[in-house]
Amino acid sequence: MTNSHLALEGVSYVLADGRVLFSGLEARFDEQPTAIVGRNGVGKSVLTRILAGQLSPSEGHCRRRGKVHYLAQQIDPHASIAALLGIGEQLAALERIEDGGLDPADYDLIGERWDIRQQLQAELERHALKGLDISRPAASLSGGEAMRVALAGASLSDAQTLILDEPSNHLDRPARQFLMEQLRRWPRGLVVISHDRELLEQMSRIVELSSLGLRSYGGGYAFYMQQKAVERDEALRQLEHARLERRRAEQAIRLQQERQEQRQARAERQAGQANQAPILLGRRKGISEQTRGKQQAQHVAVREGLAQQVRDAARAVEQEVAVVLQAPVSSQVARRRVLVLDELRLPRVPGALSLVLHGQQRVGVVGRNGSGKSTLLKVLAGQLAPVGGDFSVNGTLAYLDQGLSTIDPQRSILEQLRAANRQASEGALRTRLAQLGLGAECVLQPSGLLSGGERLKGALACVLYADEPPQVLLLDEPSNHLDLVSLQALENMLLQFQGTLLVVSHDQRFLDQLKLTERLQTGVDGWQLQPWA
Known part of the structure; x- marks a missing residue:
C-alpha cells in the first residue's frame, strides 16, 4: 500500500x-x-x-x-x-x-x-x-x-x-x-x-x-466537469472514427468482391471460348474457389477486428442515459391568487405570517433548521393544522417532503405511479420512469429497497405525472440524495414549471439555478418576503 x-x-x-x-x-x-x-x-x-x-x-x-x-x-x-x-x-x-x-x-x-x-x-x-x-x-x-x-x-x-x-x-x-x-x-x-x-x-x-x-x-x-466533457467528447470522437473505419472497410470489401466476381466471370467466358480440356477447366475452377475462400476468411477477420474496435470504443463511452424530468403544463392565469395566508400561526413557530402569492411566483424558503420552513409547507399541504390565522389554496397543490412520506416502501414505484395516473398506459408510465433512470427491475421492486435518489425520483414522478398535474408545487429539500445528472435534470424541470413554486433548500447553488422571484426568510425577526438576489 x-x-x-x-x-x-x-x-x-x-x-x-x-x-x-x-x-x-x-x-x-x-x-x-x-x-x-x-x-x-x-x-x-x-x-x-x-x-x-x-x-x-x-x-x-x-x-x-x-x-x-x-x-x-x-x-x-x-x-x-x-x-x-x-x-x-x-x-x-x-x-x-x-x-x-x-x-x-x-x-x-x-x-x-x-x-x-x-x-x-x-x-x-x-x-x-x-x-x-x-x-x-x-x-x-x-x-x-x-x-x-x-x-x-x-x-x-x-x-x-x-x-x-x-x-x-x-x-x-x-x-x-x-x-x-x-x-x-x-x-x-x-x-x-x-x-x-x-x-x-x-x-x-x-x-x-x-x-x-x-x-x-x-x-x-469545476475541473471534474471540464475533464468529463473533454473525456466524453474524445470517446465519442473515437467511437465515430471506429464506425467510419468499419463503413469504409465494408465498402472496400464489397468493391473487392465485385471485382473478383467480374474477373471470375471473364475468366470462365474466356476458358469456354478457348475450348480448353475439362481437366484444365476443373483445375482452374478449384484454384479460383480456393482463392475466393481465402479472401472470404480474410474479410471475416477484417470485419470482426473492426467490429471489436467499435465495441471497445463504445465501452469507453460511459453508458449514460440522459435523465429527463418533464414539467407538467399549468393552465392557471399568471396573476391569479393561488396562496393567501392571513396571520397564519404555525405549531411551535413564533410569530405570524401574512402572504399573498400569485401564479408563476417562484419562492425560495430559507432559514436555519428548526425555524419553521418544513412546518409551513406541511400546514399548506394540509398535513398539519395551524394554531391560528387562516390560509386558502386556489389550485391543485402537490407536496414532496424530506422523508418522502408519499411513497409506500412496501409497494413498487410503478404500482404507485399507476395509482396516481390512471389515464396513461403502463407502457407510457414505464417510459416516463425509464427517462428518470429507473429501469424495469428497479420500478418493480418494493420502493423501500431502492436508494435514496431512486426513491426521490419515484416520488417526483408520482407527484408530477399524476392525472391532475399540480399548479402549486411545494418541495422540501428536493436536491438531497440526487446524483449530479439527476440534480441538473430537476433544475431544468423546475425552470420549465409554469405554476407557483415554494422550495425549501440549504443548497445555495441549487437555489441560484432556479430563477426564483422571491426569498421567504425566517429568523429571529419573523418571516420576511424579499426579492431574490
Missing part, C-alpha cells in the same frame, strides 16, 4: 439477486481529500461500506492502514450519542474500573487513554457541543449536531481515514459552512460521498464510480 491508507484490489460486489453491482475495482486513497460521485444506485454507499470494513467484497480485497471512522447517511435511531462518538465501550470500561472492576479486557479497552473524559469534553467544546448529554439517543440530534458529533468522534478515535456518506444532506447553511471548514482542517485521509457541488469544489480529487468502473480526476467540481 506504500503511502495509501486504503487500497481496493480487484474488488467486486454481487447483490443478493445475482446482479453485479461493480467488478474489478482498483484504487488507492491517501491523505488527499477525495470525493466519490456517481449515478444513484451505482453502488457508492456499498463501496464506502467496503472501504470502512462494514461489508466484505464478493471478490478481491480492501486493505486498510490505520483506523477508519465511518458515518453512514442514516444514524441508528437506537444508538446513543456515545456510540455515535465511537467511545461508548471505553467510557463503560472506565466506569467499571472505577467501580473496582479488574477485568483485563476493560484495561485493554482503555489502553493509555485514562483521560478519555477530558479529551471528550475538549472535543465537544471545539465542535460547539459543550454540555451535550452523550447518554441521549443519537436520533434526538439535529442533522448539524449529528455531523459535529461524528467529527468529534473521528478526532477522538485518532482515525487515519474519515469516511462520510452524504454529510451535508439536511444541514442548514451555517451547519454546511461549519462542516466544510472542519473538513478543510482535517489532517488525515478523507473520503466523502457527496453531490453537494460546493463541497465537491474543495476536494483535491474526485473519483467517479460508473459503468466503466472507477475513474480518478484531480481538482474540484
Whole structure:
C-alpha cells in the first residue's frame, strides 16, 4: 500500500439477486481529500461500506492502514450519542474500573487513554457541543449536531481515514459552512460521498464510480466537469472514427468482391471460348474457389477486428442515459391568487405570517433548521393544522417532503405511479420512469429497497405525472440524495414549471439555478418576503 491508507484490489460486489453491482475495482486513497460521485444506485454507499470494513467484497480485497471512522447517511435511531462518538465501550470500561472492576479486557479497552473524559469534553467544546448529554439517543440530534458529533468522534478515535456518506444532506447553511471548514482542517485521509457541488469544489480529487468502473480526476467540481466533457467528447470522437473505419472497410470489401466476381466471370467466358480440356477447366475452377475462400476468411477477420474496435470504443463511452424530468403544463392565469395566508400561526413557530402569492411566483424558503420552513409547507399541504390565522389554496397543490412520506416502501414505484395516473398506459408510465433512470427491475421492486435518489425520483414522478398535474408545487429539500445528472435534470424541470413554486433548500447553488422571484426568510425577526438576489 506504500503511502495509501486504503487500497481496493480487484474488488467486486454481487447483490443478493445475482446482479453485479461493480467488478474489478482498483484504487488507492491517501491523505488527499477525495470525493466519490456517481449515478444513484451505482453502488457508492456499498463501496464506502467496503472501504470502512462494514461489508466484505464478493471478490478481491480492501486493505486498510490505520483506523477508519465511518458515518453512514442514516444514524441508528437506537444508538446513543456515545456510540455515535465511537467511545461508548471505553467510557463503560472506565466506569467499571472505577467501580473496582479488574477485568483485563476493560484495561485493554482503555489502553493509555485514562483521560478519555477530558479529551471528550475538549472535543465537544471545539465542535460547539459543550454540555451535550452523550447518554441521549443519537436520533434526538439535529442533522448539524449529528455531523459535529461524528467529527468529534473521528478526532477522538485518532482515525487515519474519515469516511462520510452524504454529510451535508439536511444541514442548514451555517451547519454546511461549519462542516466544510472542519473538513478543510482535517489532517488525515478523507473520503466523502457527496453531490453537494460546493463541497465537491474543495476536494483535491474526485473519483467517479460508473459503468466503466472507477475513474480518478484531480481538482474540484469545476475541473471534474471540464475533464468529463473533454473525456466524453474524445470517446465519442473515437467511437465515430471506429464506425467510419468499419463503413469504409465494408465498402472496400464489397468493391473487392465485385471485382473478383467480374474477373471470375471473364475468366470462365474466356476458358469456354478457348475450348480448353475439362481437366484444365476443373483445375482452374478449384484454384479460383480456393482463392475466393481465402479472401472470404480474410474479410471475416477484417470485419470482426473492426467490429471489436467499435465495441471497445463504445465501452469507453460511459453508458449514460440522459435523465429527463418533464414539467407538467399549468393552465392557471399568471396573476391569479393561488396562496393567501392571513396571520397564519404555525405549531411551535413564533410569530405570524401574512402572504399573498400569485401564479408563476417562484419562492425560495430559507432559514436555519428548526425555524419553521418544513412546518409551513406541511400546514399548506394540509398535513398539519395551524394554531391560528387562516390560509386558502386556489389550485391543485402537490407536496414532496424530506422523508418522502408519499411513497409506500412496501409497494413498487410503478404500482404507485399507476395509482396516481390512471389515464396513461403502463407502457407510457414505464417510459416516463425509464427517462428518470429507473429501469424495469428497479420500478418493480418494493420502493423501500431502492436508494435514496431512486426513491426521490419515484416520488417526483408520482407527484408530477399524476392525472391532475399540480399548479402549486411545494418541495422540501428536493436536491438531497440526487446524483449530479439527476440534480441538473430537476433544475431544468423546475425552470420549465409554469405554476407557483415554494422550495425549501440549504443548497445555495441549487437555489441560484432556479430563477426564483422571491426569498421567504425566517429568523429571529419573523418571516420576511424579499426579492431574490
